[in-house]
Amino acid sequence: DQQVKQNSPSLSVQEGRISILNCDYTNSMFDYFLWYKKYPAEGPTFLISISSIKDKNEDGRFTVFLNKSAKHLSLHIVPSQPGDSAVYFCAAYQGAQKLVFGQGTRLTINP
Amino acid sequence: GAGVSQSPSNKVTEKGKDVELRCDPISGHTALYWYRQSLGQGLEFLIYFQGNSAPDKSGLPSDRFSAERTGGSVSTLTIQRTQQEDSAVYLCASSLEQFPDTQYFGPGTRLTVL
Numbered sequence: 001d002q003q004v005k006q007n008s009p010s011l012s013v014q015e016g017r018i019s020i021l022n023c024d025y026t027n028s029m030f031d032y033f034l035w036y037k038k039y040p041a042e043g044p045t046f047l048i049s050i051s052s053i054k055d056k057n058e059d060g061r062f063t064v065f066l067n068k069s070a071k072h073l074s075l076h077i078v079p080s081q082p083g084d085s086a087v088y089f090c091a092a093y094q095g096a097q098k099l100v101f102g103q104g105t106r107l108t109i110n111p
Numbered sequence: 112g113a114g115v116s117q118s119p120s121n122k123v124t125e126k127g128k129d130v131e132l133r134c135d136p137i138s139g140h141t142a143l144y145w146y147r148q149s150l151g152q153g154l155e156f157l158i159y160f161q162g163n164s165a166p167d168k169s170g171l172p173s174d175r176f177s178a179e180r181t182g183g184s185v186s187t188l189t190i191q192r193t194q195q196e197d198s199a200v201y202l203c204a205s206s207l208e209q210f211p212d213t214q215y216f217g218p219g220t221r222l223t224v225l
Contacts, residue, residue: 004153006153034213036216041218042218042219043115043202043204043216043217043218043219044154044202044216045216046213046214046215049213089153089154091154095167097142097144097159097161097166097167098144098156098159098167098169098170099144099146099154099156099214100156101146101153101154101155102153103151103152103153104153
């Protein structure tokens, strides 16, 4: 049972434009969400997080939006840069310790 | 300071052999986590340590999998009698405190079982 879903396995965006990565979840008990970025042969790197008491969190070019009623969150990257090309994972805390991850979305930024 | 390190980076083994994977967390991090990523899949939680104890082992796939942590630092994940379906990237993460602190990941160990 996939509790965190990233339905787009890949996304291609032109440099300078906005990248929007989507994530849906099924467990209404999730109350803290994170986005990780992963380059090949490296471990995931933390990008940005959001608590369920918020609907938006912004850090530089990265903004995460949370819609609790729709059980949906999204990561916006603007402007997109070539170095943003990576696999992006959405994750949610289940209980106090365990992160539940989505399958990932491969983002490619085209020059 | 140094990040989370894992060794070996790659391990190729024959079916039925035992393997041991090592994780060195960030110094001072009390929480340590093991995940694995099979081909084309997201990360799957295996086990969590707080200090040397493992309050949550719920993700271990079978009794062939075990893990320990000593001195509140280094952790070892052992897979006995490896099977081909054990082939995956095994990732370790650590965090300073429990939820909702950020988990910092190591580069992973790619395990291939022939």
